[in-house]
Amino acid sequence: MENALIRVLVFTVGGWLLATCFTPFYTTLAYKYKWWKRERKVDLLGREMPVIASIKAKKKIERRFPTMAGVIGVAAVAVLTLLFNWTRSQTYLPLLGLLMGGAVGLLDDIINIWSAGRGTAGLDARAKLVMTIAIGVFLGWWFYARLGWSTVFVPFVGDINIYWMMIPLFAFAVTSIANSVNITDGRDGLSGGLLAIAFAAFSIIALIGQRYGVAVFCGTMVGVLLSYLWFNVTPARFMMGDVGSFAFGTALAVVAMMTNAFLLVPFVGFIFVLESGSGVLQTLSKIFRKKKLFLAAPLHWHLEASGWPEAKIVMRFWVLASVVSLFGILLYVAGR
Numbered sequence: 001m002e003n004a005l006i007r008v009l010v011f012t013v014g015g016w017l018l019a020t021c022f023t024p025f026y027t028t029l030a031y032k033y034k035w036w037k038r039e040r041k042v043d044l045l046g047r048e049m050p051v052i053a054s055i056k057a058k059k060k061i062e063r064r065f066p067t068m069a070g071v072i073g074v075a076a077v078a079v080l081t082l083l084f085n086w087t088r089s090q091t092y093l094p095l096l097g098l099l100m101g102g103a104v105g106l107l108d109d110i111i112n113i114w115s116a117g118r119g120t121a122g123l124d125a126r127a128k129l130v131m132t133i134a135i136g137v138f139l140g141w142w143f144y145a146r147l148g149w150s151t152v153f154v155p156f157v158g159d160i161n162i163y164w165m166m167i168p169l170f171a172f173a174v175t176s177i178a179n180s181v182n183i184t185d186g187r188d189g190l191s192g193g194l195l196a197i198a199f200a201a202f203s204i205i206a207l208i209g210q211r212y213g214v215a216v217f218c219g220t221m222v223g224v225l226l227s228y229l230w231f232n233v234t235p236a237r238f239m240m241g242d243v244g245s246f247a248f249g250t251a252l253a254v255v256a257m258m259t260n261a262f263l264l265v266p267f268v269g270f271i272f273v274l275e276s277g278s279g280v281l282q283t284l285s286k287i288f289r290k291k292k293l294f295l296a297a298p299l300h301w302h303l304e305a306s307g308w309p310e311a312k313i314v315m316r317f318w319v320l321a322s323v324v325s326l327f328g329i330l331l332y333v334a335g336r
Contacts, residue, residue, distance in 0.1 A: 004212040008203055008219035011080060015223025019076040023069075023231060030066035030238060035113050037067035037241065038122075065236055068109045070244020073224035074102045077251075080220050089147060090213030093139060094254040100135045101178055101250025104128060105242035112242075122242070132175045132246070139254060140170025153260040155335025173253040173262055177269065180276035181249030183298050187310050188236040189229055190300065193318045194271050195248050196225040199255070201268045201325040205332050206259045214258050221251065234311050267328025271321045275299055 029035075081095050104123075112122035143149050144166040151159040152169070162169065185191035203218035225248070231237040240248075252269070256262045266273050275298040282297035294302040303313050 007216050011216050012219040012223040014080055015076055015220040016227045019072050019224040019227035022072045026072050035066035035068050036064055038112050066238045067241035068243050069238040070240035070247055074247050076224045077220050085216045087213045091217050094217050094251050097139055097254035098247050098251040102243050102247030104131045105246035108242040132178055133171055136171030136174030140167035143170055155331055170257055173257055174250055177253035178246050178249035180272040182245040183279055184272055184275040185245045187300055187314055188234040189232050190314045192225050192229045192232050194321050196222050197321045197325055198252055198269050201329055202255045202259055204329055205261050209259055211259055264328045264332055268325050270324040271317050
């Protein structure tokens with residue numbers, strides 16, 4: 001355990017250093033070729049979003065900054081994992097999830113950046129959903145058929161064998177968490193900080209469960225996310241884009257499954273659940289009640305439309321996520 005903890009700390013620092021070294025190469029290209037993100041103007045129902053549009057328009061007047069910075073973290077984690085933390089049983093799947101999720105997000109970002117004047121702001125939402133589900137099914141099949149995982153840990157109950165149902169559960173985990181991270185990525189430093197907190201919590205859970213390779217992978221993720229936050233806190237120098245949110249969200253889902261702690265995601269990823277849940281409730285309210293439940297969704301937009309400063313929302317969400325994540329870790333320990 002002591003050696004594993006040292007490795008986690010070393011890889012956390014290593015991830016921070018490598019991602020920080022990669023950053024100047026990205027920023028040079030991003031600012032030179034103006035990788036600005038084109039905002040979507042309608043919601044999933046095809047309706048205008050005037051509240052969100054007005055908030056974003058004000059921010060755009062203040063400054064413009066590039067997207068797709070998630071490639072920095074993906075590259076840094078891939079290099080360190082392949083060279084120094086590669087194991088088929090523990091790090092193959094989270095790294096593959098990181099790369100596959102990142103590929104979907106990268107395609108979306110590329111279409112978004114290079115489609116100016118062509119009436120599109122990225123991949124169609126349904127196409128992204130289908131691709132994410134397909135990734136989840138493939139990773140779930142590998143998890144069940146090749147690694148032999150078929151049990152789910154229920155706190156205070158123990159491991160329950162769900163057999164082949166592990167595959168659809170895995171697909172659900174990937175789809176829901178990846179999209180929740182993507183939805184949350186809207187304010188400077190918000191999703192980056194929340195992801196760092198979640199991966200730190202799962203690193204501790206992995207250490208307790210003696211999944212040392214996964215723990216080191218999570219430490220590497222924390223390191224690259226801290227590097228990202230160094231440049232992304234208000235005022236942000238760049239944003240992670242879909243390549244980052246889908247890559248990191250998919251990796252987080254895989255880590256949750258590989259630590260056998262998926263049922264703790266509502267605690268470890270509390271804000272992500274809260275954000276995506278508010279979006280679902282808003283959509284359902286529009287469909288069945290013909291009116292909005294929030295001023296705007298997800299929740300961080302509602303709070304900003306209500307008058308909360310951006311930095312206040314981000315910091316309070318970080319604090320809340322830290323407290324609830326700690327409760328999730330305690331629940332994991334007590335539930336064993």
